[in-house]
Amino acid sequence: MSADRDDxxxxxxxxxxxxxxxxxxxxxxxIRLPEYRLSSEAIAEAWGTxxxxxxxxxxxxxxDEDALTMAVAAAERVLADEADGTxxxxxxxxxxxAVDPDRVDLVVTATTTPPMEEGEFTxxxxxxxxxxxxxxxxxxxxxxxxxxxALARGLEAAASRTALVVVSDCPAGDPAETDHPMGAGxxxxxxxxxxxxxxxxxAWHVEEYPGIRHRERGAETVDTLxxxxxxxxxxxxxxxxxxxxxxxxxxxxxxAESLAAVDAAAVHQPDGSIPYRATGDLPFDPGTVxxxxxxxxxxxxxxxxxxxxxxxxxADANVESDGAESGDxxxxxxxxxxxxxxxxxxxxxxxxxxxxxxxxxxxESITYDxxxxxxxxxxxxxxxxxxxxxxxxxxQNSLDQRYRLVAGRCPECGGVTFPPxxxxxxxxxxVTFEEFEAPRTGxxxxxxxxxxxxxxxxxxxxxxxxGAYGVxxxxxxxxxxxxxxxxxxxxxxxxxxxxxxxxxATVRRIYEQEGxxxxxVKFVPEAEAE
Amino acid sequence: xxxxxxxATMRDVYVIGAGQSPFGSFPDETYLSLFExxxxxxxxxxxxxxxxxxxxxxxxxxxxxxxxxxGLSSPAVTEHLGxxxxxxxxxxxxxxxxxxxxxxxLTAVRAGTADVALAGGYEVMTDTSADQTKWWLGVSGxxxxxxxxxxxxxxxxxxxxxxxxxxxxxxxDDLSRVAVxxxxxxxxxxxxHLGFECSLEDARSAPGVADPLNLYHCCPTTDGASAALLxxxxxxxxxxxxxxxxxxxxxxxxxxxxxxxxxxxxxxASVQAGEQAYAEAGVTPDDLDFAExxxxxxxxxxxxxxxxxxCERGEAxxxxxxxxxxxxxxxxxxxxxxxxxxxxPIGATGTGQVVEAFSQLRGEAHVQVDDPTYGLTHNVGGxxxxxxxxxxxRTEVDA
Numbered sequence: 001m002s003a004d005r006d007d008x009x010x011x012x013x014x015x016x017x018x019x020x021x022x023x024x025x026x027x028x029x030x031i032r033l034p035e036y037r038l039s040s041e042a043i044a045e046a047w048g049t050x051x052x053x054x055x056x057x058x059x060x061x062x063x064d065e066d067a068l069t070m071a072v073a074a075a076e077r078v079l080a081d082e083a084d085g086t087x088x089x090x091x092x093x094x095x096x097x098a099v100d101p102d103r104v105d106l107v108v109t110a111t112t113t114p115p116m117e118e119g120e121f122t123x124x125x126x127x128x129x130x131x132x133x134x135x136x137x138x139x140x141x142x143x144x145x146x147x148x149x150a151l152a153r154g155l156e157a158a159a160s161r162t163a164l165v166v167v168s169d170c171p172a173g174d175p176a177e178t179d180h181p182m183g184a185g186x187x188x189x190x191x192x193x194x195x196x197x198x199x200x201x202x203a204w205h206v207e208e209y210p211g212i213r214h215r216e217r218g219a220e221t222v223d224t225l226x227x228x229x230x231x232x233x234x235x236x237x238x239x240x241x242x243x244x245x246x247x248x249x250x251x252x253x254x255x256a257e258s259l260a261a262v263d264a265a266a267v268h269q270p271d272g273s274i275p276y277r278a279t280g281d282l283p284f285d286p287g288t289v290x291x292x293x294x295x296x297x298x299x300x301x302x303x304x305x306x307x308x309x310x311x312x313x314x315a316d317a318n319v320e321s322d323g324a325e326s327g328d329x330x331x332x333x334x335x336x337x338x339x340x341x342x343x344x345x346x347x348x349x350x351x352x353x354x355x356x357x358x359x360x361x362x363x364e365s366i367t368y369d370x371x372x373x374x375x376x377x378x379x380x381x382x383x384x385x386x387x388x389x390x391x392x393x394x395x396q397n398s399l400d401q402r403y404r405l406v407a408g409r410c411p412e413c414g415g416v417t418f419p420p421x422x423x424x425x426x427x428x429x430x431v432t433f434e435e436f437e438a439p440r441t442g443x444x445x446x447x448x449x450x451x452x453x454x455x456x457x458x459x460x461x462x463x464x465x466x467g468a469y470g471v472x473x474x475x476x477x478x479x480x481x482x483x484x485x486x487x488x489x490x491x492x493x494x495x496x497x498x499x500x501x502x503x504x505a506t507v508r509r510i511y512e513q514e515g516x517x518x519x520x521v522k523f524v525p526e527a528e529a530e
Numbered sequence: 531x532x533x534x535x536x537x538a539t540m541r542d543v544y545v546i547g548a549g550q551s552p553f554g555s556f557p558d559e560t561y562l563s564l565f566e567x568x569x570x571x572x573x574x575x576x577x578x579x580x581x582x583x584x585x586x587x588x589x590x591x592x593x594x595x596x597x598x599x600x601g602l603s604s605p606a607v608t609e610h611l612g613x614x615x616x617x618x619x620x621x622x623x624x625x626x627x628x629x630x631x632x633x634x635x636l637t638a639v640r641a642g643t644a645d646v647a648l649a650g651g652y653e654v655m656t657d658t659s660a661d662q663t664k665w666w667l668g669v670s671g672x673x674x675x676x677x678x679x680x681x682x683x684x685x686x687x688x689x690x691x692x693x694x695x696x697x698x699x700x701x702x703d704d705l706s707r708v709a710v711x712x713x714x715x716x717x718x719x720x721x722x723h724l725g726f727e728c729s730l731e732d733a734r735s736a737p738g739v740a741d742p743l744n745l746y747h748c749c750p751t752t753d754g755a756s757a758a759l760l761x762x763x764x765x766x767x768x769x770x771x772x773x774x775x776x777x778x779x780x781x782x783x784x785x786x787x788x789x790x791x792x793x794x795x796x797x798x799a800s801v802q803a804g805e806q807a808y809a810e811a812g813v814t815p816d817d818l819d820f821a822e823x824x825x826x827x828x829x830x831x832x833x834x835x836x837x838x839x840x841c842e843r844g845e846a847x848x849x850x851x852x853x854x855x856x857x858x859x860x861x862x863x864x865x866x867x868x869x870x871x872x873x874x875p876i877g878a879t880g881t882g883q884v885v886e887a888f889s890q891l892r893g894e895a896h897v898q899v900d901d902p903t904y905g906l907t908h909n910v911g912g913x914x915x916x917x918x919x920x921x922x923x924r925t926e927v928d929a
Binding site: 389398419425445446447448449454455459460469471472473484486488494495499510518520 | 668679692789
């Protein structure tokens with residue numbers, strides 16, 4: 001342990017921004033929100049009322065997005081491309097200080113909405129990100145406190161290891177009521193002993209509160225018995241208890257100052273109103289709570305709401321816009337998670353640059369009808385006629401291509417073949433290819449739009465949800481390293497895409513067969529990417 | 531490679547009969563009954579009586595849409611016809627299945643292992659649900675990447691159309707002109723599936739399928755069968771009527787996935803097969819009096835003009851605008867109605883084209899070209915994974 005401390009001290013002395021030589025915390029972080037937004041006004045028009053207090057609009061996952069794809073997209077923003085040292089996030093947004101994937105030795109994910117109730121989640125994330133196969137993993141779920149539990153787990157390891165913590169969620173509820181505030185989003189954190197934002201020891205408060213937010217076994221939608229005062233009290237007392245004990249820690253990052261010195265608080269926010277009520281017993285003024293509240297713009301993103309709120313609170317960009325100095329090393333923030341009776345609070349000190357923070361105020365508005373389709377609420381999704389059969393072992397063998405665009409260079413002629421199997425596409429010799437990763441941004445060479453009702457059976461459900469979609473043949477890279485592959489267009493008006501347009505690869509859900517979702521690259525046109 | 535073949539040692543081969551069933555939607559028929567009709571019409575077209583016992587071998591093409599009798603369907607057909615014991619091979623190269631079954635029969639007679647060979651194809655497509663049909667039509671695309679990007683066959687050809695219209699002086703109207711011309715011809719063919727005329731305005735205003743292709747830029751799904759009887763010169767000399775010689779044959783494979791090819795605006799296998807067929811026949815495109823080309827989608831007919839040397843590359847639209855490929859033009863193309871109007875019963879299309887070439891050279895076509903000597907057939911599998919080209923010549927047989 002002492003050796004680790006020395007390392008941390010060295011890093012700090014080298015100009016690291018750690019406010020304390022012993023500190024652990026957030027080295028780099030990013031937010032990823034889906035492209036679409038639904039206003040509460042649209043919900044109120046549809047239902048005559050909106051059960052989403054304090055939520056103006058919410059983020060909506062696309063028809064081919066889920067907790068996994070958002071997690072991949074968020075994590076890509078904090079990891080550097082091994083080849084050229086820049087991030088290869090789906091929109092090319094580089095996070096300063098992006099981390100080499102080989103450094104990551106612990107991955108902790110949190111979600112209440114894994115694509116499968118039991119099955120691979122974190123291994124898929126690890127594979128899609130190209131992380132080392134010997135990385136340690138943990139997956140947390142079960143309540144909206146999962147994000148806090150995942151961060152706590154990562155912080156525990158951060159003194160001696162580099163932990164990637166990804167929280168991604170897209171909960172759903174009964175369309176008539178509980179679904180109204182349900183949003184979506186993801187946040188990724190690299191935690192280490194070289195933090196830009198130091199994070200103190202988590203404080204906990206655990207108590208059984210039956211009948212508050214829960215989801216029955218096998219159910220898709222969250223529920224609550226809605227015993228209003230009981231529920232509010234549970235949240236307020238739990239959060240107060242956990243948060244108050246932060247201030248008791250004389251060695252903590254709050255320097256034992258009173259909680260009144262806290263600049264920003266990201267508090268459990270299943271809607272835009274609860275965080276203000278939940279902090280009624282704490283000395284936070286409304287501005288402090290507002291600085292950590294994002295539910296007003298993204299809705300209730302389940303386990304991911306508070307992590308996203310925390311990043312909004314510590315983001316340089318937001319601190320600057322509040323008139324404070326850039327990179328305020330003394331900025332004090334608190335994150336207070338609650339779910340299923342568990343409350344966990346974290347104290348943070350400092351700010352950092354957060355990739356994707358601008359997405360909180362971006363996005364494309366959709367109608368309520370489009371929302372119901374994208375979410376699959378009014379689509380049966382049954383596949384008639386059978387899907388194209390690519391066996392799962394074959395699919396698994398092609399994951400390097402489907403996630404990372406690994407192509408082959410011919411040692412004889414230098415020609416490029418994708419996927420790197422069979423004879424060289426240039427010289428037709430049977431060779432052993434030298435593998436390389438193609439860049440993720442490229443050019444449309446040919447494009448079509450598959451009209452509504454015209455999709456192959458295995459894409460019929462997706463088309464019901466997303467309507468006509470574009471399919472392009474895309475060139476990635478240049479000159480001798482150029483690869484060509486077909487891919488579906490996403491987050492775009494397919495009719496607006498033309499030959500010559502620039503597109504960027506992103507990992508999305510391709511289709512589901514035999515009950516198992518399959519993921520791979522799709523392409524987002526540049527004009528649509530932020 | 532192909533120009534090294536010992537042509538001199540191969541026997542000349544003639545088509546002595548060719549026939550087809552009506553093409554259309556016949557949910558009450560089976561692949562057996564449809565092929566029976568085609569076979570009887572082929573026998574009927576022979577100038578004289580051909581004893582079926584003289585058929586030495588049969589090659590029959592089908593994709594097998596619907597999955598019925600997916601194994602051994604061709605022996606089931608020949609036994610159904612009473613061709614008991616005849617060696618029979620099913621040939622599968624998607625939409626080029628019977629272009630290749632014709633090539634196999636040709637090879638057998640050329641080599642002398644058969645004096646008379648039956649080539650043909652069949653497909654029943656309209657008796658299954660729309661979803662089943664979509665699934666089956668997609669199975670000839672590249673499965674692991676092309677299909678899993680969500681494309682249909684129309685989608686892949688539409689991608690080629692997008693690249694072609696971007697690269698060359700051709701428009702969506704030129705695609706529509708393919709429909710107008712081919713429907714004009716098909717309207718005169720009583721065996722055509724969609725035997726009605728369409729105007730440029732009809733074709734322009736059709737509903738979209740896969741941008742830029744609309745419904746009139748796509749062939750229908752069709753039931754049907756076709757058959758051709760190939761014979762050695764010695765056998766051909768026994769029969770009456772103008773002799774139809776197979777003057778040249780070409781075939782080539784290409785990458786099954788469009789994305790795997792160097793060019794998106796050409797089908798390299800068509801170029802290769804065409805050059806080979808021209809060389810064997812000792813002709814150039816200028817010598818052709820008519821052609822039946824593979825127009826599963828309108829863009830495919832434009833690509834065929836370019837790839838088969840009917841014009842300079844990129845000039846295909848001009849041939850349509852100037853009427854060069856109309857029945858009264860310099861190179862009438864798809865006088866049968868083509869796949870667009872006559873129909874596209876996948877396995878039956880290749881020998882279906884041979885039926886039209888045979889009729890033209892015998893002077894019996896519904897849209898007859900004036901005194902033709904040379905005609906060409908061009909059959910494409912999938913989006914270009916396999917192509918056959920055959921050049922036919924009307925000639926005299928030395929008895």
